[in-house]
Amino acid sequence: xxxxxxxxxxxxxxxxxxxxxxxxxxxxxxxxxxxxxxxxxxxxxxxxxxxxxxxxxxxxxxxxxxxxxxxxxxxxxxxxxxxxxxxxxxxxxxxxxxxxxxxxxxxxxxxxxxxxxxxxxxxxxxxxxxxxxxxxxxxxxxxxxxxxxxxxxxxxxxxxxxxxxxxxxxxxxxxxxxxxxxxxxxxxxxxxxxxxxxxxxxxxxx
Amino acid sequence: xxxxxxxxxxxxxxxxxxxxxxxxxxxxxxxxxxxxxxxxxxxxxxxxxxxxxxxxxxxxxxxxxxxxxxxxxxxxxxxxxxxxxxxxxxxxxxxxxxxxxxxxxxxxxxxxxxxxxxxxxxxxxxxxxxxxxxxxxxxxxxxxxxxxxxxxxxxxxxxxxxxxxxxxxxxxxxxxxxxxxxxxxxxxxxxxxxxxxxxxxxxxxxxxxxxxxxxxxxxxxxxxxxxxxxxxxxxxxxxxxxxxxxxxxxxxxxxxxxxxxxxxxxxxxxxxxxxxxxxxxxxxxxxxxxxxxxxxxxxxxxxxxxxxxxxxxxxxxxxxxxxxxxxxxxxxxxxxxxxxxxxxxxxxxxxxxxxxxxxxxxxxxxxxxxxxxxxxxxxxxxxxxxxxxxxxxxxxxxxxxxxxxxxxxxxxxxxxxxxxxxx
Numbered sequence: 001x002x003x004x005x006x007x008x009x010x011x012x013x014x015x016x017x018x019x020x021x022x023x024x025x026x027x028x029x030x031x032x033x034x035x036x037x038x039x040x041x042x043x044x045x046x047x048x049x050x051x052x053x054x055x056x057x058x059x060x061x062x063x064x065x066x067x068x069x070x071x072x073x074x075x076x077x078x079x080x081x082x083x084x085x086x087x088x089x090x091x092x093x094x095x096x097x098x099x100x101x102x103x104x105x106x107x108x109x110x111x112x113x114x115x116x117x118x119x120x121x122x123x124x125x126x127x128x129x130x131x132x133x134x135x136x137x138x139x140x141x142x143x144x145x146x147x148x149x150x151x152x153x154x155x156x157x158x159x160x161x162x163x164x165x166x167x168x169x170x171x172x173x174x175x176x177x178x179x180x181x182x183x184x185x186x187x188x189x190x191x192x193x194x195x196x197x198x199x200x201x202x203x204x205x206x
Numbered sequence: 207x208x209x210x211x212x213x214x215x216x217x218x219x220x221x222x223x224x225x226x227x228x229x230x231x232x233x234x235x236x237x238x239x240x241x242x243x244x245x246x247x248x249x250x251x252x253x254x255x256x257x258x259x260x261x262x263x264x265x266x267x268x269x270x271x272x273x274x275x276x277x278x279x280x281x282x283x284x285x286x287x288x289x290x291x292x293x294x295x296x297x298x299x300x301x302x303x304x305x306x307x308x309x310x311x312x313x314x315x316x317x318x319x320x321x322x323x324x325x326x327x328x329x330x331x332x333x334x335x336x337x338x339x340x341x342x343x344x345x346x347x348x349x350x351x352x353x354x355x356x357x358x359x360x361x362x363x364x365x366x367x368x369x370x371x372x373x374x375x376x377x378x379x380x381x382x383x384x385x386x387x388x389x390x391x392x393x394x395x396x397x398x399x400x401x402x403x404x405x406x407x408x409x410x411x412x413x414x415x416x417x418x419x420x421x422x423x424x425x426x427x428x429x430x431x432x433x434x435x436x437x438x439x440x441x442x443x444x445x446x447x448x449x450x451x452x453x454x455x456x457x458x459x460x461x462x463x464x465x466x467x468x469x470x471x472x473x474x475x476x477x478x479x480x481x482x483x484x485x486x487x488x489x490x491x492x493x494x495x496x497x498x499x500x501x502x503x504x505x506x507x508x509x510x511x512x513x514x515x516x517x518x519x520x521x522x523x524x525x526x527x528x529x530x531x532x533x534x535x536x537x538x539x540x541x542x543x544x545x546x547x548x549x550x551x552x553x554x555x556x557x558x559x560x561x562x563x564x565x566x567x568x569x570x571x572x573x574x575x576x577x578x579x580x581x582x583x584x585x586x587x588x589x590x591x592x593x594x595x596x597x598x599x600x601x602x603x604x605x606x607x608x609x610x611x612x613x614x615x616x617x618x619x620x621x622x623x624x625x626x627x628x629x
Contacts, residue, residue, distance in 0.1 A: 042328040044282065044315055047345065057341065059379045059388035060429030064415050145553065146532040146546060146575060147398050148443045149502060149509055151419065152456065152463035152486040155440050159461065178418035179440045183396040
């Protein structure tokens with residue numbers, strides 16, 4: 001009885017009922033002639049059975065967080081195999097790890113501003129002195145906008161830095177420019193400060 | 207007054223019962239078919255309530271409105287008093303039963319009644335284990351939907367999406383209502399742009415696990431995957447041709463972000479350049495006939511959507527409103543384009559009629575991303591933010607009826623609607 005009131009009130013609220021007929025007061029089933037009617041009903045079509053061994057819908061899990069080394073094998077990569085790490089003979093010279101390695105950008109821009117010239121020069125010097133070093137320049141954007149378009153914008157920032165280094169004499173075979181778009185922010189949130197910190201390119205040695 | 211108090215308390219409890227409905231449907235369609243779904247006989251005491259799942263499916267489509275389903279379970283052998291149901295506002299009634307026929311083996315039977323013409327429309331019987339009962343319900347929804355609308359239902363299809371939770375990313379494959387999600391890939395680095403192969407058993411996606419974006423083709427049922435694009439620079443935005451043989455991609459290997467075509471079964475073959483520009487070209491998507499590709503380009507100064515023949519040639523601009531139009535998704539009949547447009551700083555899902563060029567905003571949210579058409583062309587799934595959290599939503603084509611999907615906890619993004627597959 002109580003359950004009935006719940007349903008009735010709910011239905012009334014939803015406006016789904018066109019008339020306030022309480023179901024238990026009404027014949028919702030036509031019990032007269034039921035036996036005869038059952039014989040006249042269409043037979044049900046059997047649908048394909050799903051067995052427990054049915055592969056459809058199976059999802060196997062691949063967990064890459066358990067990999068010790070998460071480096072993809074290269075397919076068609078134009079980069080030669082490069083040994084990571086510095087040559088280890090430096091007492092005086094500045095490695096790229098010592099130099100600043102982050103260049104920031106204005107909104108919607110991929111122009112490398114003059115204030116970053118010294119960072120570029122330091123990294124270029126280090127790279128030219130250590131030809132084994134492989135530089136990977138990573139471009140990033142702030143969180144506004146679509147992921148793939150931002151991936152392309154981040155790529156423009158990485159390319160701009162790579163071009164600047166190239167102009168300073170770093171060999172193209174020593175560098176790769178990639179993008180993370182908006183996927184790896186340096187600062188969380190949508191404040192102006194956070195967004196400024198995310199519009200960047202980072203020069204990494206791998 | 208006693209009765210009033212009871213009714214008031216009942217209202218609260220009634221609202222709670224609705225809240226169990228993890229799919230939150232809002233809005234009302236212009237013309238909705240009123241249908242009553244009686245509780246299935248024998249379903250009491252089981253976790254999966256078949257009638258509830260079917261009703262939620264039909265309401266989410268925006269084309270149906272649930273009518274008081276009554277208290278009394280009715281099985282498929284009872285002949286209902288259809289004029290009474292008609293008087294209650296239902297044009298159709300679904301009845302059925304579930305019975306256990308063996309160790310983890312259930313038989314589900316249903317029958318659909320036309321309350322207007324006072325007719326038995328027939329029904330089906332299905333046999334399945336307990337774990338498959340939600341899928342059984344979705345097949346019923348598809349049967350009812352197709353019977354009453356003449357169009358194919360999408361309730362048995364799957365969706366893919368990505369979650370970020372703390373520092374872990376997962377690529378999920380779930381039912382069309384977001385339930386039953388299983389992780390295909392777990393990673394410590396971002397995953398973006400999942401794209402379903404037409405066969406419904408592979409996903410292409412971009413992974414950052416090797417600290418640069420690369421594209422994998424991943425077999426869902428086995429977990430086996432192939433690295434198809436790891437060229438110098440960034441590799442992203444995979445899209446499948448309708449015959450499943452070709453992938454369109456965005457590669458930065460030759461400078462900039464440019465479009466390429468690659469054999470989907472490629473093992474180290476050279477990709478073929480589709481278009482050459484000094485601008486950003488990205489987010490390719492094939493037309494349903496496989497003859498052309500829609501894509502995003504800022505060659506005109508700001509990102510807009512263009513169309514180019516698959517054999518290359520001149521690109522024709524498609525979007526003209528506003529200064530930022532991205533993320534194209536095409537309806538299966540090729541007639542409609544869903545995309546995201548930035549309007550006064552807000553990123554909003556839009557729908558464009560490709561014949562007339564007219565477009566309309568579908569949402570009142572402001573951080574919409576990644577629209578993807580349902581394979582019957584009647585709904586669009588997209589990601590957005592609501593109350594500060596990332597969520598997945600579906601919308602009808604006119605934007606009137608929306609549903610927020612169930613899903614894993616964390617931030618949900620990058621939805622992709624899978625294809626219709628044989629039952």
